[in-house]
Amino acid sequence: MKLVQIAGLAATAVLLAACGSGQVGGSGGTPAENSKRLTLIPGVQAEPFYISMHCGAQAEAQKLGYTLDTSAPQKFDAALQTEKVNALGSNPPAALLIAPTDDTAMLAPIQQVASRGVKIVEVDTSLKDTSVAQSSISSDNTAGGQLAADTLAQLAGGQSGSVLVLDTIAGTSTTNARAAGFEEQLKKYPNLKSVGIQFTQNEPDQAASKVTAALASTPDLVGIFATNLNTGEGAATGLRNAGKVGQVQLVGFDASPSEVEGLRNGEYQALIAQDPAMIGQQGVQQAVAALEGKPVTRNLTAPLHSITKANMDANSQYFYKQSC
Incomplete structure (x- = not known):
């Protein structure tokens, strides 16, 4: 990877961290405020796939009248992601959108959050145990x-x-x-x-x-x-x-x-x-539906696209982002 790309990703990591810093529901949020707060925990910081997912989720949350904060581990690692999930314990959001980094190891920490009444929506990856999440959105x-x-x-x-x-x-x-x-x-x-x-x-x-x-x-x-x-x-x-x-x-x-x-x-x-922005968008839609007592779809599938040099310009809408 070129140094300029590394620098760009590092800058985006800062952006992702900042996306959550000013949202309602941080330390000291009231119950009423928290009822409108969603949290996204992707698989890792600074990957364009998860940045694109965040952008889609953020836009949809704003459209539906909710706030979204994002907290991403520095590596795609179950222990690091568990720390992010555990940090929600003192002030949980209304719903958690999460891309579990391990389909078994992440079960216990996610269950702990769910036990506090938090709605769980899996985005991109999922747990083997299908009883925890209200909805899972992923590519096939x-x-x-x-x-x-x-x-x-x-x-x-x-x-x-x-x-x-x-x-x-x-x-x-x-x-x-x-x-x-x-x-x-x-x-x-x-x-x-x-x-x-x-x-x-x-x-x-x-x-x-x-x-x-x-x-x-x-x-x-x-x-x-x-x-x-x-x-x-x-x-x-x-x-x-x-x-x-x-x-x-x-x-x-x-x-x-x-x-x-x-x-x-x-x-x-x-x-x-893949279409990570759509996964993020649909993740927010399903979380809000669960919170508002509306019908929730248990499994949703986002489309996939085979892109070659010959057709890449015609498919540029599927290129991932480095910032929203």
């Missing part, structure tokens, strides 16, 4: 993985070879589903065979190392599927360092500014873009 991640496999097969154009799948962390519901969907769909293409799923702990440098190792051990590597932004950026770095950009087809998931730039300059051959 299995279908996203399948779309990635179809896209990679088209890019390969009949070429035979091996394919590497880079996932984030075991227990992350969204990316695990993408990897599984990809693996299953790839079986439909006899010219392509998977060398398995490797986890990167959501760290770009680990993804780059996995790619370097795979290039050395798998001479017929023709494709890589990276299940999220960080794995994609790391994979692009690994290919760039090895001089294999464009020789190995890289399909990424998400459409961050750096990924879009990579698609335009040929480091990626395709991106599977």
Whole structure:
């Protein structure tokens, strides 16, 4: 990642923190004020996916007469996210929108908040236990993985070879589903065979190392599927360092500014873009419906889009933001 991008993301982290600092419902908020206060706890600070989600949620909350504050962990980590959830205990919001960073480890802290009467809406990721949240809004991640496999097969154009799948962390519901969907769909293409799923702990440098190792051990590597932004950026770095950009087809998931730039300059051959702003918007809608005693939809699915260099300009509305 270029230094200017890092600087931009750092600045956005400050922006996200500031989004919650002036909202009603901080320390000392009254019960009446808190009844109109929503809190969003995304998976991690400064990722364009979650920034775009925040923007969609913030706009919808304002439209519906609610305030929204955002508190994001510095890393995609259950322990760090648990700290953010636990911090709500002294002054809970009316509803919590959360992207659980682990589908099991985050159950207890979220249950603790829910026990205080807080409505829970899952955005992007979800818990295995379906009894806690009023609603879950996510992309169809299995279908996203399948779309990635179809896209990679088209890019390969009949070429035979091996394919590497880079996932984030075991227990992350969204990316695990993408990897599984990809693996299953790839079986439909006899010219392509998977060398398995490797986890990167959501760290770009680990993804780059996995790619370097795979290039050395798998001479017929023709494709890589990276299940999220960080794995994609790391994979692009690994290919760039090895001089294999464009020789190995890289399909990424998400459409961050750096990924879009990579698609335009040929480091990626395709991106599977989500619609995080819609996820945030629908998350607020479902939270407000739950608070106001209106019908709530238990599961909602946001659309996905396969974007290549050829069609990227026509699909620019799906590129993720770095600020609202």
